[in-house]
Each structure stands twice: as structure tokens, then as C-alpha cells.
Amino acid sequence: MYMGLIGAACLLTAALLAQEPRTWLTSDNSYHPDPQHVANRTHRTLFIPWSWKELVEGPRHREALAQLDSFLSAESPRRDLEPVRALMLQRDLWALHDLIATVKPLSDPAEAARAELRVRLARAVAALALTEEQIVRLPDNYALSVASKKYPARYKSSPAPFLPSDLFDKDSPWVRLNGDPPLASGHTLAVLGRSQFQVFLNIPGGREATLALVKDLNANHRSFPVRAKLPEGTAVALARSVVAIDTAGKMRLSPIVEGLQIRVLGVTGPGQQDVNAFKLDRLALFEGRSGGLIALKTDEEETPFPGSGQPDPANLYGTENKGRGSALVNCLGCHHNAEPEHIKSFGRLASLNAGNEPLKLTTPDRGLEILSRWKQEHETWKLLEPYLKKK
Ligand code: HEC
Numbered sequence: 536m537y538m539g540l541i542g543a544a545c546l547l548t549a550a551l552l553a554q555e556p557r558t559w560l561t562s563d564n565s566y567h568p569d570p571q572h573v574a575n576r577t578h579r580t581l582f583i584p585w586s587w588k589e590l591v592e593g594p595r596h597r598e599a600l601a602q603l604d605s606f607l608s609a610e611s612p613r614r615d616l617e618p619v620r621a622l623m624l625q626r627d628l629w630a631l632h633d634l635i636a637t638v639k640p641l642s643d644p645a646e647a648a649r650a651e652l653r654v655r656l657a658r659a660v661a662a663l664a665l666t667e668e669q670i671v672r673l674p675d676n677y678a679l680s681v682a683s684k685k686y687p688a689r690y691k692s693s694p695a696p697f698l699p700s701d702l703f704d705k706d707s708p709w710v711r712l713n714g715d716p717p718l719a720s721g722h723t724l725a726v727l728g729r730s731q732f733q734v735f736l737n738i739p740g741g742r743e744a745t746l747a748l749v750k751d752l753n754a755n756h757r758s759f760p761v762r763a764k765l766p767e768g769t770a771v772a773l774a775r776s777v778v779a780i781d782t783a784g785k786m787r788l789s790p791i792v793e794g795l796q797i798r799v800l801g802v803t804g805p806g807q808q809d810v811n812a813f814k815l816d817r818l819a820l821f822e823g824r825s826g827g828l829i830a831l832k833t834d835e836e837e838t839p840f841p842g843s844g845q846p847d848p849a850n851l852y853g854t855e856n857k858g859r860g861s862a863l864v865n866c867l868g869c870h871h872n873a874e875p876e877h878i879k880s881f882g883r884l885a886s887l888n889a890g891n892e893p894l895k896l897t898t899p900d901r902g903l904e905i906l907s908r909w910k911q912e913h914e915t916w917k918l919l920e921p922y923l924k925k926k
Pocket residue numbers: 537538539546718719720721722723734771772773796797798810811812839840862863865866867868869870877878879880881
């Protein structure tokens with residue numbers, strides 16, 4: 536079954552409705568060596584460990600406003616933050632902004648309180664902005680993770696996770712695909728466009744074989760479900776990267792990969808698949824240890840979706856991690872059809888019509904263009920935009 540926008544929206548709503556608090560980063564000084572630095576205090580006040588509802592009413596609401604005010608009145612809250620830490624704090628505050636902007640209308644007083652918080656969050660997002668040059672110079676954490684050689688660079692056997700060394704290479708056997716609207720529409724919606732999800736397809740036989748298959752899929756898309764014969768060992772990957780808002784108020788793709796999921800089809804037996812997933816260890820990223828991508832263990836409980844590698848503040852307050860079993864087993868709950876010809880992202884081919892583009896080879900820039908357009912039409916961007924700086 537193709538889970539479209541509605542399914543993803545239900546999932547997101549369920550995550551938002553869940554209330555139980557969870558902790559976030561463990562260290563008190565994740566953003567700056569001084570635990571009392573305004574960035575560390577802001578992080579603690581907003582993200583550890585309450586329900587978002589407490590942020591819009593009562594003493595914790597007032598504390599959150601006061602903390603954001605002190606963040607905003609600091610001479611330059613981001614000047615003494617390392618760019619990568621500023622980026623990740625911006626990512627979280629932006630997510631919280633969008634969450635506060637989209638939660639169901641509460642009572643009237645809470646509505647006004649929500650706006651007070653939202654506006655401060657929007658200003659804080661702007662205050663943390665990096666320049667375009669700073670964003671480009673952020674560490675390539677994917678390459679660093681590969682270079683740490685913690686995981687094999689190619690698929691060997693189940694269940695050993697692998698981190699493909701050539702995923703982002705030019706002319707890689709992993710062919711980057713997108714559509715317009717974004718191909719990973721469910722994931723894009725679940726994080727309201729604040730991360731870029733890129734879908735890769737890799738058919739045994741190399742890039743040429745994959746390109747030929749994409750051509751064939753596009754030519755035959757009207758005969759959905761697509762029953763193209765894919766060879767055993769066909770692999771699909773979904774990479775999630777952090778999107779930044781720069782000092783000019785523009786969305787920019789950062790080099791930080793915050794999650795990766797891979798399915799290798801047909802290798803462990805007919806109709807079987809091998810799944811693996813990586814999440815970002817944020818402290819490892821900050822401390823420059825290995826780039827921070829670490830494979831989920833087989834029994835690990837992690838938000839498989841919409842988090843895909845890294846919890847969002849939007850599901851930080853949820854219980855979705857608890858009692859849901861292994862994230863890798865849960866993959867099969869949605870990707871239950873392990874036949875090689877079944878690739879969920881291509882389910883969108885079903886809804887192709889004259890106005891939609893079929894699968895397109897893409898580049899990160901083109902992907903960002905599509906994503907930015909999508910986000911700009913969303914109400915959360917319209918609320919945020921007036922507070923972003925313009926050059
Ligand atoms: C709640 C349902 C759900 C769960 C759980 C889930 N996925 Fe997906 N996945 C999807 C949907 C839907 C898509 C299609 C893209 C979109 O709409 O965002 C997708 C896309 C993908 C893709 C891109 C290629 C393709 O098959 O479409 C990969 C790779 C992938 N998922 C791997 C995984 C792995 C590995 C796990 C477990 C760690 C997992 N997924 C868990 C729903 C899910």
C-alpha cells in the first residue's frame with residue numbers, strides 16, 4: 536500500500552498527540568563549553584524534558600519566553616558558537632516553531648501564548664543563521680563517517696550494516712532521483728520540509744543499468760503497479776540532510792546527513808529484503824568523532840518514521856519510541872512487500888498525470904529548489920518568513 540500524504544499526516548498527528556516527555560542530548564554543554572551559555576540554557580529550557588503543551592501555558596511558558604528573550608538580547612547569540620552547533624540548534628528551534636504553529640487551536644488565551652512563543656522562536660531561528668559560505672564549509676559528516684571505517688563500504692551479508700562510500704559521488708552507481716512534488720513526499724510532509732530526503736536507486740550492473748531502468752519505469756508508469764523486473768540485490772536508499780536557513784533568509788542544503796535508510800532487495804531469499812538504518816549521534820558530530828553516523832542495532836527502538844535517523848523536537852515529546860519494538864523490524868511493517876519490484880517511493884507513479892513529472896535524475900540543488908518551493912507554500916513558512924533577515 537502506498538502511504539501518501541494523508542497517511543503521513545495521521546502518523547505525524549499521532550506523534551504530536553503523544554505526551555510523555557523524553558530527554559534530548561545528555562550533556563549540559565552541548566552547544567558551548569560554558570554550561571551557562573545562553574545557547575545551552577535555551578536548549579535546556581525548551582527541550583528538556585517537558586511536553587510542548589507546557590510551553591504554551593503556565594510557569595514553563597513564561598520561563599520559555601524569558602529564556603528566548605535573553606537569547607535574543609544577547610549581543611550575538613551565535614557569534615561564539617561553532618557553525619555546526621549553531622546549525623543544529625537552529626534546526627531544533629525551527630522544528631519547534633513549526634510545531635507550535637501547527638498544533639490544533641487551543642483555547643483563546645493559549646492561542647495568544649502560542650503566538651508569543653512562535654514569534655520569539657522565529658527570531659531565534661534568524662539569529663542563528665549562518666552565511667552561505669559558512670554552510671558550505673560545514674563538515675562533510677557523511678565522508679567522515681565513511682572514513683572512520685566503522686562499517687563496510689559495500690553490502691556484504693545480512694544483517695551487517697554497510698555505509699556506501701560512493702553514495703554521494705558524481706557518476707555513482709547510486710542514482711539520485713526526485714520528482715516534483717518531492718519524491719519522498721511522506722517524509723517531506725512529516726518534517727514539514729525542514730530536511731531534504733533524497734532517494735537513490737542502485738541496480739546491480741552499475742549506473743548504466745540503473746539509468747536504463749529509470750527510463751523504462753518512466754516510459755511504463757501508466758501501467759502501475761510497476762512490475763519491472765529488478766535483479767536481486769537492487770538497493771534503494773533514503774538519505775536525510777539538514778536544511779539550514781541562511782543569513783539572507785533562504786533555505787540551503789547543509790552537508791550534514793542526519794539519517795540514512797537502505798533496503799537491499801531479494802538478497803536474503805525470494806521476496807526477502809535486508810534493511811539497515813543510520814542515525815546521527817549529535818555529540819559525536821559536535822566533537823568531530825567520526826562524523827556521527829551510527830547504525831541502528833537490530834533490537835534498537837528508534838523513531839523509524841518520520842524521524843528517519845534523528846528525532847525531531849516535533850516528535851521529541853512523543854512516546855513513539857516506547858514499546859514499539861525494533862525499528863529495523865518495524866521497517867517491514869510499512870515496507871511489507873519485499874518483492875524486488877516494490878519500491879514505495881515509486882508508488883507516486885500511480886498518481887502521475889499530465890501535470891506531474893515522472894522520475895527524474897536530480898541534483899542536490901534541483902532537489903532544494905523543489906523543496907523550497909514546497910515549503911514556501913506551507914503556512915509554517917508564511918508565519919516564519921517575516922522574521923527572517925533579508926540582505
Ligand atoms: C510508517 C511507515 C514506514 C516505516 C516504518 C518505514 N518506512 Fe521507509 N518509506 C515509507 C514511505 C511511505 C516511503 C516512500 C517515500 C515517502 O513518501 O516519503 C518510504 C521510503 C523508503 C525508502 C526509499 C525507497 C523506497 O523503498 O521507497 C527507503 C530506502 C526506506 N523507506 C527504508 C526504510 C527502512 C530501512 C526502514 C526501517 C528503519 C523504513 N523505511 C521504515 C514508509 C515507512
